[in-house]
Amino acid sequence: MMDISNDHAIGIDIGGTNTKYGIVNHRGQIIFEGSIKTDQYPTIDEFIDALYGKLQPEIDAMKDVNIVGIGLGAPNGNFYTGTIDYAPNLRWKGIVPLAQLVTEKFGITAKLTNDANAAAVGEMMYGAARGMKDFIMITLGTGVGSGIFANGELVLGHDGFAGELGHSIVIPGGRLHPHTGLYGSLESYASATGVTVTAKEFLSGTAEASILRETPTDDLNSKIVFDAAIAGDAIAMKVFEFTGNILGMALANFVTFSSPQAIILFGGLTKAGDILMKPVKDSMERNLLPIFRNKIQLIFSELKESDAAILGASALVW
Structure with a gap:
Protein backbone atom coordinates (compact mmCIF):
# COMPACT_ATOMS: atom_id res chain seq x y z
CA MET A 1 0.00 0.00 0.00
CA MET A 125 -11.72 18.79 -1.39
CA TYR A 126 -11.57 20.64 1.90
CA GLY A 127 -14.68 22.78 2.46
CA ALA A 128 -18.47 22.94 2.48
CA ALA A 129 -18.85 20.89 -0.72
CA ARG A 130 -17.15 17.75 0.61
CA GLY A 131 -19.14 14.78 -0.64
CA MET A 132 -21.15 16.81 -3.15
CA LYS A 133 -21.22 16.02 -6.86
CA ASP A 134 -23.34 18.98 -7.95
CA PHE A 135 -22.73 22.48 -6.67
CA ILE A 136 -21.95 26.01 -7.83
CA MET A 137 -19.30 28.14 -6.16
CA ILE A 138 -19.81 31.90 -6.46
CA THR A 139 -16.98 34.21 -5.42
CA LEU A 140 -18.13 37.71 -4.44
CA GLY A 141 -15.14 40.01 -4.29
CA THR A 142 -13.93 42.85 -6.46
CA GLY A 143 -15.59 40.85 -9.23
CA VAL A 144 -17.92 37.84 -9.42
CA GLY A 145 -16.34 34.49 -10.25
CA SER A 146 -17.84 31.03 -10.44
CA GLY A 147 -16.96 27.37 -10.61
CA ILE A 148 -19.51 24.67 -11.44
CA PHE A 149 -19.46 20.98 -10.57
CA ALA A 150 -22.00 18.76 -12.31
CA ASN A 151 -22.15 14.96 -11.99
CA GLY A 152 -18.94 15.08 -9.98
CA GLU A 153 -16.92 16.89 -12.64
CA LEU A 154 -15.79 20.49 -13.05
CA VAL A 155 -17.65 22.08 -15.96
CA LEU A 156 -15.00 23.40 -18.35
CA GLY A 157 -16.69 23.56 -21.76
CA HIS A 158 -15.12 22.77 -25.13
CA ASP A 159 -12.46 25.49 -24.79
CA GLY A 160 -11.85 25.52 -21.02
CA PHE A 161 -13.68 28.78 -20.30
CA ALA A 162 -17.11 27.55 -19.17
CA GLY A 163 -18.66 28.91 -16.01
CA GLU A 164 -18.22 32.66 -16.42
CA LEU A 165 -21.51 33.29 -14.62
CA GLY A 166 -20.40 36.70 -13.37
CA HIS A 167 -20.58 37.98 -16.93
CA SER A 168 -24.12 36.75 -17.57
CA ILE A 169 -26.54 39.59 -18.32
CA VAL A 170 -29.04 40.22 -15.53
CA ILE A 171 -30.34 43.66 -16.56
CA PRO A 172 -30.48 44.09 -20.37
CA GLY A 173 -29.00 47.44 -21.33
CA GLY A 174 -28.00 48.04 -17.71
CA ARG A 175 -24.82 49.31 -16.09
CA LEU A 176 -21.65 49.37 -18.21
CA HIS A 177 -18.88 47.01 -17.12
CA PRO A 178 -15.74 49.01 -17.97
CA HIS A 179 -13.40 46.02 -18.42
CA THR A 180 -15.64 43.91 -20.69
CA GLY A 181 -17.78 46.52 -22.44
CA LEU A 182 -20.90 44.53 -21.49
CA TYR A 183 -24.03 46.24 -20.23
CA GLY A 184 -25.97 44.84 -17.28
CA SER A 185 -23.76 41.92 -16.25
CA LEU A 186 -24.02 40.33 -12.80
CA GLU A 187 -20.51 41.45 -11.87
CA SER A 188 -21.56 45.07 -12.39
CA TYR A 189 -24.07 44.74 -9.55
CA ALA A 190 -23.24 41.86 -7.19
CA SER A 191 -19.54 42.52 -6.61
CA ALA A 192 -18.01 44.74 -3.94
CA THR A 193 -17.39 47.22 -6.76
CA GLY A 194 -21.03 46.97 -7.80
CA VAL A 195 -22.27 47.64 -4.24
CA THR A 196 -20.19 50.82 -4.16
CA VAL A 197 -21.56 52.02 -7.51
CA THR A 198 -25.13 51.25 -6.41
CA ALA A 199 -24.63 53.26 -3.21
CA LYS A 200 -23.37 56.25 -5.20
CA GLU A 201 -26.36 55.99 -7.57
CA PHE A 202 -28.83 55.80 -4.69
CA LEU A 203 -27.25 58.77 -2.91
CA SER A 204 -27.30 60.94 -6.02
CA GLY A 205 -30.91 59.98 -6.76
CA THR A 206 -32.38 61.25 -3.52
CA ALA A 207 -31.95 63.96 -0.89
CA GLU A 208 -32.74 61.44 1.88
CA ALA A 209 -30.49 61.71 4.91
CA SER A 210 -27.77 59.05 5.19
CA ILE A 211 -24.60 58.57 7.19
CA LEU A 212 -23.00 57.57 3.89
CA ARG A 213 -23.01 61.28 2.99
CA GLU A 214 -20.37 61.83 5.70
CA THR A 215 -17.87 59.99 3.48
CA PRO A 216 -16.56 61.72 0.33
CA THR A 217 -18.03 60.01 -2.73
CA ASP A 218 -14.62 58.93 -4.03
CA ASP A 219 -13.82 57.26 -0.68
CA LEU A 220 -16.97 55.13 -0.49
CA ASN A 221 -16.51 51.35 -0.54
CA SER A 222 -18.60 48.27 0.19
CA LYS A 223 -17.29 47.99 3.77
CA ILE A 224 -18.50 51.51 4.57
CA VAL A 225 -21.90 50.71 3.02
CA PHE A 226 -22.11 47.51 5.08
CA ASP A 227 -21.23 49.32 8.32
CA ALA A 228 -23.92 51.87 7.55
CA ALA A 229 -26.47 49.12 6.93
CA ILE A 230 -25.58 47.48 10.25
CA ALA A 231 -26.18 50.86 11.89
CA GLY A 232 -29.66 50.92 10.34
CA ASP A 233 -29.02 53.47 7.60
CA ALA A 234 -32.01 53.32 5.25
CA ILE A 235 -30.14 53.95 1.99
CA ALA A 236 -27.39 51.45 2.84
CA MET A 237 -30.01 48.81 3.65
CA LYS A 238 -31.73 49.50 0.32
CA VAL A 239 -28.38 48.99 -1.45
CA PHE A 240 -28.06 45.47 -0.04
CA GLU A 241 -31.73 44.73 -0.73
CA PHE A 242 -31.23 45.77 -4.36
CA THR A 243 -27.97 43.78 -4.66
CA GLY A 244 -29.52 40.71 -3.05
CA ASN A 245 -32.53 40.81 -5.36
CA ILE A 246 -30.33 40.83 -8.44
CA LEU A 247 -27.99 38.12 -7.16
CA GLY A 248 -30.90 35.92 -6.10
CA MET A 249 -32.52 36.23 -9.52
CA ALA A 250 -29.23 35.27 -11.17
CA LEU A 251 -28.81 32.27 -8.85
CA ALA A 252 -32.31 31.09 -9.78
CA ASN A 253 -31.24 31.16 -13.43
CA PHE A 254 -28.10 29.18 -12.61
CA VAL A 255 -30.15 26.55 -10.75
CA THR A 256 -32.26 25.84 -13.83
CA PHE A 257 -29.05 25.11 -15.73
CA SER A 258 -27.38 22.51 -13.49
CA SER A 259 -29.79 21.71 -10.59
CA PRO A 260 -27.09 21.91 -7.92
CA GLN A 261 -27.37 20.48 -4.43
CA ALA A 262 -25.91 23.72 -3.10
CA ILE A 263 -24.75 27.17 -4.06
CA ILE A 264 -21.71 28.16 -2.01
CA LEU A 265 -20.89 31.84 -1.61
CA PHE A 266 -17.34 32.95 -0.95
CA GLY A 267 -15.42 36.22 -0.79
CA GLY A 268 -15.35 39.57 0.93
CA LEU A 269 -18.97 40.50 0.23
CA THR A 270 -20.22 37.47 2.19
CA LYS A 271 -19.08 39.26 5.38
CA ALA A 272 -22.36 41.17 5.05
CA GLY A 273 -24.06 38.01 6.33
CA ASP A 274 -27.86 38.12 6.60
CA ILE A 275 -28.01 41.71 5.35
CA LEU A 276 -27.09 40.24 1.96
CA MET A 277 -28.15 36.61 2.39
CA LYS A 278 -31.79 37.21 3.30
CA PRO A 279 -32.69 39.21 0.16
CA VAL A 280 -30.61 36.77 -1.94
CA LYS A 281 -32.47 33.74 -0.57
CA ASP A 282 -35.89 35.41 -0.86
CA SER A 283 -35.22 36.49 -4.44
CA MET A 284 -33.81 33.11 -5.47
CA GLU A 285 -36.78 31.17 -4.12
CA ARG A 286 -39.24 33.66 -5.63
CA ASN A 287 -37.68 33.26 -9.08
CA LEU A 288 -37.31 29.47 -9.04
CA LEU A 289 -39.56 26.98 -10.77
CA PRO A 290 -41.65 25.05 -8.24
CA ILE A 291 -39.65 21.85 -8.87
CA PHE A 292 -36.52 23.57 -7.49
CA ARG A 293 -37.97 25.54 -4.57
CA ASN A 294 -36.67 24.85 -1.07
CA LYS A 295 -34.27 22.20 -2.39
CA ILE A 296 -31.09 24.20 -2.99
CA GLN A 297 -28.80 24.86 -0.04
CA LEU A 298 -27.46 28.43 -0.03
CA ILE A 299 -24.41 28.43 2.22
CA PHE A 300 -21.18 30.25 2.91
CA SER A 301 -17.80 28.71 2.18
CA GLU A 302 -16.10 26.84 5.03
CA LEU A 303 -12.63 27.75 3.80
CA LYS A 304 -10.68 30.45 5.61
CA GLU A 305 -10.51 33.29 3.10
Whole structure:
Protein backbone atom coordinates (compact mmCIF):
# COMPACT_ATOMS: atom_id res chain seq x y z
CA MET A 1 0.00 0.00 0.00
CA MET A 2 1.35 3.40 -1.05
CA ASP A 3 2.12 5.81 1.77
CA ILE A 4 0.72 9.25 0.90
CA SER A 5 1.55 10.83 4.26
CA ASN A 6 4.64 12.50 2.78
CA ASP A 7 2.88 13.61 -0.40
CA HIS A 8 2.43 17.37 -0.66
CA ALA A 9 1.26 19.79 -3.33
CA ILE A 10 2.21 23.36 -4.10
CA GLY A 11 -0.67 25.80 -4.54
CA ILE A 12 -0.12 29.12 -6.32
CA ASP A 13 -2.90 31.69 -6.71
CA ILE A 14 -2.11 34.53 -9.09
CA GLY A 15 -4.03 37.77 -8.66
CA GLY A 16 -3.63 41.07 -10.43
CA THR A 17 -1.79 42.59 -7.44
CA ASN A 18 -0.60 39.70 -5.26
CA THR A 19 0.39 36.08 -5.82
CA LYS A 20 -0.03 33.71 -2.86
CA TYR A 21 1.78 30.40 -2.68
CA GLY A 22 2.01 27.54 -0.24
CA ILE A 23 2.96 23.92 0.34
CA VAL A 24 -0.05 21.81 1.34
CA ASN A 25 -0.31 18.26 2.69
CA HIS A 26 -2.99 15.78 1.58
CA ARG A 27 -5.21 16.79 4.53
CA GLY A 28 -5.38 20.38 3.36
CA GLN A 29 -2.99 21.78 5.95
CA ILE A 30 -0.72 24.58 4.73
CA ILE A 31 2.75 23.95 6.13
CA PHE A 32 4.44 26.89 4.42
CA GLU A 33 3.08 29.98 2.70
CA GLY A 34 4.12 33.34 1.38
CA SER A 35 3.37 35.94 -1.28
CA ILE A 36 4.95 38.18 -3.87
CA LYS A 37 3.68 41.22 -5.75
CA THR A 38 2.41 40.04 -9.15
CA ASP A 39 2.57 43.46 -10.74
CA GLN A 40 6.25 44.00 -9.88
CA TYR A 41 7.35 41.67 -12.69
CA PRO A 42 6.99 43.02 -16.23
CA THR A 43 7.73 39.63 -17.86
CA ILE A 44 6.46 36.16 -17.05
CA ASP A 45 10.03 34.82 -16.87
CA GLU A 46 10.94 37.32 -14.14
CA PHE A 47 7.79 36.37 -12.26
CA ILE A 48 8.55 32.62 -12.40
CA ASP A 49 12.15 33.25 -11.38
CA ALA A 50 10.89 35.14 -8.31
CA LEU A 51 8.50 32.31 -7.40
CA TYR A 52 11.26 29.76 -7.80
CA GLY A 53 13.55 31.82 -5.58
CA LYS A 54 10.95 31.77 -2.79
CA LEU A 55 9.73 28.18 -3.07
CA GLN A 56 12.73 26.08 -4.07
CA PRO A 57 14.72 26.68 -0.85
CA GLU A 58 11.67 25.52 1.13
CA ILE A 59 11.29 22.42 -1.04
CA ASP A 60 14.99 21.61 -0.61
CA ALA A 61 14.73 22.01 3.18
CA MET A 62 11.87 19.49 3.42
CA LYS A 63 13.90 16.30 3.05
CA ASP A 64 11.07 13.84 3.69
CA VAL A 65 8.43 15.67 1.65
CA ASN A 66 7.40 14.44 -1.80
CA ILE A 67 6.01 17.25 -3.97
CA VAL A 68 3.55 15.51 -6.30
CA GLY A 69 2.57 18.54 -8.34
CA ILE A 70 1.94 22.26 -8.61
CA GLY A 71 -1.56 23.71 -8.92
CA LEU A 72 -2.03 27.18 -10.38
CA GLY A 73 -5.09 29.41 -10.21
CA ALA A 74 -5.07 32.51 -12.40
CA PRO A 75 -7.43 34.91 -14.18
CA ASN A 76 -8.38 33.51 -17.60
CA GLY A 77 -6.47 30.31 -16.81
CA ASN A 78 -7.30 27.49 -19.24
CA PHE A 79 -7.19 23.97 -17.76
CA TYR A 80 -6.95 22.29 -21.18
CA THR A 81 -4.03 24.30 -22.54
CA GLY A 82 -2.28 25.39 -19.33
CA THR A 83 -2.26 28.94 -20.65
CA ILE A 84 -3.44 32.32 -19.37
CA ASP A 85 -5.38 33.81 -22.27
CA TYR A 86 -5.62 37.60 -22.55
CA ALA A 87 -6.04 38.35 -18.82
CA PRO A 88 -7.06 42.03 -18.57
CA ASN A 89 -5.67 42.56 -15.07
CA LEU A 90 -2.18 41.07 -15.57
CA ARG A 91 0.90 42.77 -17.06
CA TRP A 92 1.68 39.80 -19.33
CA LYS A 93 -0.42 40.20 -22.44
CA GLY A 94 -1.65 37.69 -25.00
CA ILE A 95 -1.42 33.94 -24.39
CA VAL A 96 1.02 32.94 -21.63
CA PRO A 97 2.01 29.21 -21.44
CA LEU A 98 2.20 29.33 -17.65
CA ALA A 99 1.85 25.63 -16.76
CA GLN A 100 4.57 24.66 -19.23
CA LEU A 101 6.95 27.36 -17.99
CA VAL A 102 6.41 26.44 -14.33
CA THR A 103 6.85 22.73 -15.07
CA GLU A 104 10.13 23.42 -16.85
CA LYS A 105 11.44 25.70 -14.09
CA PHE A 106 10.61 23.48 -11.11
CA GLY A 107 10.87 20.07 -12.78
CA ILE A 108 7.43 19.30 -11.29
CA THR A 109 4.22 18.85 -13.29
CA ALA A 110 1.97 21.93 -13.05
CA LYS A 111 -1.77 22.22 -13.72
CA LEU A 112 -3.63 25.48 -14.29
CA THR A 113 -7.23 26.64 -14.16
CA ASN A 114 -8.95 29.94 -13.52
CA ASP A 115 -9.08 31.25 -9.98
CA ALA A 116 -12.81 30.64 -9.45
CA ASN A 117 -12.58 27.05 -10.68
CA ALA A 118 -9.65 26.52 -8.32
CA ALA A 119 -11.78 27.82 -5.45
CA ALA A 120 -14.54 25.33 -6.37
CA VAL A 121 -12.08 22.42 -6.42
CA GLY A 122 -10.76 23.52 -3.03
CA GLU A 123 -14.29 23.69 -1.62
CA MET A 124 -14.98 20.16 -2.80
CA MET A 125 -11.72 18.79 -1.39
CA TYR A 126 -11.57 20.64 1.90
CA GLY A 127 -14.68 22.78 2.46
CA ALA A 128 -18.47 22.94 2.48
CA ALA A 129 -18.85 20.89 -0.72
CA ARG A 130 -17.15 17.75 0.61
CA GLY A 131 -19.14 14.78 -0.64
CA MET A 132 -21.15 16.81 -3.15
CA LYS A 133 -21.22 16.02 -6.86
CA ASP A 134 -23.34 18.98 -7.95
CA PHE A 135 -22.73 22.48 -6.67
CA ILE A 136 -21.95 26.01 -7.83
CA MET A 137 -19.30 28.14 -6.16
CA ILE A 138 -19.81 31.90 -6.46
CA THR A 139 -16.98 34.21 -5.42
CA LEU A 140 -18.13 37.71 -4.44
CA GLY A 141 -15.14 40.01 -4.29
CA THR A 142 -13.93 42.85 -6.46
CA GLY A 143 -15.59 40.85 -9.23
CA VAL A 144 -17.92 37.84 -9.42
CA GLY A 145 -16.34 34.49 -10.25
CA SER A 146 -17.84 31.03 -10.44
CA GLY A 147 -16.96 27.37 -10.61
CA ILE A 148 -19.51 24.67 -11.44
CA PHE A 149 -19.46 20.98 -10.57
CA ALA A 150 -22.00 18.76 -12.31
CA ASN A 151 -22.15 14.96 -11.99
CA GLY A 152 -18.94 15.08 -9.98
CA GLU A 153 -16.92 16.89 -12.64
CA LEU A 154 -15.79 20.49 -13.05
CA VAL A 155 -17.65 22.08 -15.96
CA LEU A 156 -15.00 23.40 -18.35
CA GLY A 157 -16.69 23.56 -21.76
CA HIS A 158 -15.12 22.77 -25.13
CA ASP A 159 -12.46 25.49 -24.79
CA GLY A 160 -11.85 25.52 -21.02
CA PHE A 161 -13.68 28.78 -20.30
CA ALA A 162 -17.11 27.55 -19.17
CA GLY A 163 -18.66 28.91 -16.01
CA GLU A 164 -18.22 32.66 -16.42
CA LEU A 165 -21.51 33.29 -14.62
CA GLY A 166 -20.40 36.70 -13.37
CA HIS A 167 -20.58 37.98 -16.93
CA SER A 168 -24.12 36.75 -17.57
CA ILE A 169 -26.54 39.59 -18.32
CA VAL A 170 -29.04 40.22 -15.53
CA ILE A 171 -30.34 43.66 -16.56
CA PRO A 172 -30.48 44.09 -20.37
CA GLY A 173 -29.00 47.44 -21.33
CA GLY A 174 -28.00 48.04 -17.71
CA ARG A 175 -24.82 49.31 -16.09
CA LEU A 176 -21.65 49.37 -18.21
CA HIS A 177 -18.88 47.01 -17.12
CA PRO A 178 -15.74 49.01 -17.97
CA HIS A 179 -13.40 46.02 -18.42
CA THR A 180 -15.64 43.91 -20.69
CA GLY A 181 -17.78 46.52 -22.44
CA LEU A 182 -20.90 44.53 -21.49
CA TYR A 183 -24.03 46.24 -20.23
CA GLY A 184 -25.97 44.84 -17.28
CA SER A 185 -23.76 41.92 -16.25
CA LEU A 186 -24.02 40.33 -12.80
CA GLU A 187 -20.51 41.45 -11.87
CA SER A 188 -21.56 45.07 -12.39
CA TYR A 189 -24.07 44.74 -9.55
CA ALA A 190 -23.24 41.86 -7.19
CA SER A 191 -19.54 42.52 -6.61
CA ALA A 192 -18.01 44.74 -3.94
CA THR A 193 -17.39 47.22 -6.76
CA GLY A 194 -21.03 46.97 -7.80
CA VAL A 195 -22.27 47.64 -4.24
CA THR A 196 -20.19 50.82 -4.16
CA VAL A 197 -21.56 52.02 -7.51
CA THR A 198 -25.13 51.25 -6.41
CA ALA A 199 -24.63 53.26 -3.21
CA LYS A 200 -23.37 56.25 -5.20
CA GLU A 201 -26.36 55.99 -7.57
CA PHE A 202 -28.83 55.80 -4.69
CA LEU A 203 -27.25 58.77 -2.91
CA SER A 204 -27.30 60.94 -6.02
CA GLY A 205 -30.91 59.98 -6.76
CA THR A 206 -32.38 61.25 -3.52
CA ALA A 207 -31.95 63.96 -0.89
CA GLU A 208 -32.74 61.44 1.88
CA ALA A 209 -30.49 61.71 4.91
CA SER A 210 -27.77 59.05 5.19
CA ILE A 211 -24.60 58.57 7.19
CA LEU A 212 -23.00 57.57 3.89
CA ARG A 213 -23.01 61.28 2.99
CA GLU A 214 -20.37 61.83 5.70
CA THR A 215 -17.87 59.99 3.48
CA PRO A 216 -16.56 61.72 0.33
CA THR A 217 -18.03 60.01 -2.73
CA ASP A 218 -14.62 58.93 -4.03
CA ASP A 219 -13.82 57.26 -0.68
CA LEU A 220 -16.97 55.13 -0.49
CA ASN A 221 -16.51 51.35 -0.54
CA SER A 222 -18.60 48.27 0.19
CA LYS A 223 -17.29 47.99 3.77
CA ILE A 224 -18.50 51.51 4.57
CA VAL A 225 -21.90 50.71 3.02
CA PHE A 226 -22.11 47.51 5.08
CA ASP A 227 -21.23 49.32 8.32
CA ALA A 228 -23.92 51.87 7.55
CA ALA A 229 -26.47 49.12 6.93
CA ILE A 230 -25.58 47.48 10.25
CA ALA A 231 -26.18 50.86 11.89
CA GLY A 232 -29.66 50.92 10.34
CA ASP A 233 -29.02 53.47 7.60
CA ALA A 234 -32.01 53.32 5.25
CA ILE A 235 -30.14 53.95 1.99
CA ALA A 236 -27.39 51.45 2.84
CA MET A 237 -30.01 48.81 3.65
CA LYS A 238 -31.73 49.50 0.32
CA VAL A 239 -28.38 48.99 -1.45
CA PHE A 240 -28.06 45.47 -0.04
CA GLU A 241 -31.73 44.73 -0.73
CA PHE A 242 -31.23 45.77 -4.36
CA THR A 243 -27.97 43.78 -4.66
CA GLY A 244 -29.52 40.71 -3.05
CA ASN A 245 -32.53 40.81 -5.36
CA ILE A 246 -30.33 40.83 -8.44
CA LEU A 247 -27.99 38.12 -7.16
CA GLY A 248 -30.90 35.92 -6.10
CA MET A 249 -32.52 36.23 -9.52
CA ALA A 250 -29.23 35.27 -11.17
CA LEU A 251 -28.81 32.27 -8.85
CA ALA A 252 -32.31 31.09 -9.78
CA ASN A 253 -31.24 31.16 -13.43
CA PHE A 254 -28.10 29.18 -12.61
CA VAL A 255 -30.15 26.55 -10.75
CA THR A 256 -32.26 25.84 -13.83
CA PHE A 257 -29.05 25.11 -15.73
CA SER A 258 -27.38 22.51 -13.49
CA SER A 259 -29.79 21.71 -10.59
CA PRO A 260 -27.09 21.91 -7.92
CA GLN A 261 -27.37 20.48 -4.43
CA ALA A 262 -25.91 23.72 -3.10
CA ILE A 263 -24.75 27.17 -4.06
CA ILE A 264 -21.71 28.16 -2.01
CA LEU A 265 -20.89 31.84 -1.61
CA PHE A 266 -17.34 32.95 -0.95
CA GLY A 267 -15.42 36.22 -0.79
CA GLY A 268 -15.35 39.57 0.93
CA LEU A 269 -18.97 40.50 0.23
CA THR A 270 -20.22 37.47 2.19
CA LYS A 271 -19.08 39.26 5.38
CA ALA A 272 -22.36 41.17 5.05
CA GLY A 273 -24.06 38.01 6.33
CA ASP A 274 -27.86 38.12 6.60
CA ILE A 275 -28.01 41.71 5.35
CA LEU A 276 -27.09 40.24 1.96
CA MET A 277 -28.15 36.61 2.39
CA LYS A 278 -31.79 37.21 3.30
CA PRO A 279 -32.69 39.21 0.16
CA VAL A 280 -30.61 36.77 -1.94
CA LYS A 281 -32.47 33.74 -0.57
CA ASP A 282 -35.89 35.41 -0.86
CA SER A 283 -35.22 36.49 -4.44
CA MET A 284 -33.81 33.11 -5.47
CA GLU A 285 -36.78 31.17 -4.12
CA ARG A 286 -39.24 33.66 -5.63
CA ASN A 287 -37.68 33.26 -9.08
CA LEU A 288 -37.31 29.47 -9.04
CA LEU A 289 -39.56 26.98 -10.77
CA PRO A 290 -41.65 25.05 -8.24
CA ILE A 291 -39.65 21.85 -8.87
CA PHE A 292 -36.52 23.57 -7.49
CA ARG A 293 -37.97 25.54 -4.57
CA ASN A 294 -36.67 24.85 -1.07
CA LYS A 295 -34.27 22.20 -2.39
CA ILE A 296 -31.09 24.20 -2.99
CA GLN A 297 -28.80 24.86 -0.04
CA LEU A 298 -27.46 28.43 -0.03
CA ILE A 299 -24.41 28.43 2.22
CA PHE A 300 -21.18 30.25 2.91
CA SER A 301 -17.80 28.71 2.18
CA GLU A 302 -16.10 26.84 5.03
CA LEU A 303 -12.63 27.75 3.80
CA LYS A 304 -10.68 30.45 5.61
CA GLU A 305 -10.51 33.29 3.10
CA SER A 306 -6.77 33.84 3.53
CA ASP A 307 -6.09 30.14 2.87
CA ALA A 308 -8.71 29.37 0.23
CA ALA A 309 -6.74 30.53 -2.80
CA ILE A 310 -3.73 28.36 -1.95
CA LEU A 311 -5.87 25.35 -0.99
CA GLY A 312 -7.96 25.64 -4.14
CA ALA A 313 -4.92 25.78 -6.40
CA SER A 314 -3.20 22.89 -4.59
CA ALA A 315 -6.35 20.76 -4.84
CA LEU A 316 -5.91 20.63 -8.63
CA VAL A 317 -2.98 18.29 -8.03
CA TRP A 318 -5.00 15.67 -6.16
